Amino acid sequence: MKAATIVTIKKELQHLPKEDLLQLCLRLGRFKKENKELLTYLLFQAHDEDSYIENIKETLDEYFESMNTDSYFYMKKTIRKILRLIKTYSRYSITKTTEVELLLYFCERLNQLKPNIHRNRTLDNLYQRQIIAIEKKISTFHEDLQYDFKVQLDNL
Incomplete structure (x- = not known):
């Protein structure tokens, strides 16, 4: 953005x-x-919160595409930078679901990375912490929203 x-x-x-x-x-x-x-x-x-989220996702895509995947060290630095951006952008939003949507997208993109992040303990732990954070945030939502987000979370 x-x-x-x-x-x-x-x-x-x-x-x-x-x-x-x-x-x-x-x-x-x-x-x-x-x-x-x-x-x-x-x-x-x-x-227009939806277009805001889409703009952020496009920005995140640019970071994921330009990521140096030669070493887990470089991947880790870029992934942490992306996570900081998500936290910053989600603070601006009035809507509570924005952060969850962005974190779900972040985890989805992490799963698509080559080489696999789950082979590296640090990156896998970072991923698992985000899953736990998403679950905590989802638990505060209305039941209908909880169901929708849990379905997305289960797909990860």
Whole structure:
């Protein structure tokens, strides 16, 4: 996901009512480093969570495609970087299911990697920790959502 320029953000802010600006600024105060990305999400993508998730998945695909698979060491560094991105992007979202969807996609992509990550103890443990985290997050959802996500989790 690319952050919008300050000029574009400024133009969008001029069209918002005062109350909305106040809420945006309060929420913006929680973050320091990723202020522009958060503001971009709030102004341009918060209304369409599905396209936001698809944009993040495309970004993750780019990282997976450019990953150096010659060594597990290089794979591990890139996988951890991807996981940090998922955590960052999911913090922006108001919807609780966004992180679970992204983590499920992440685990799905990990299973497709060649060489197999399950042959390396560190990468396999990282994968297993994500599965456990997904299960914990799913348990807090509504029963219908729990079922849908558990079906996806079982397919992994």
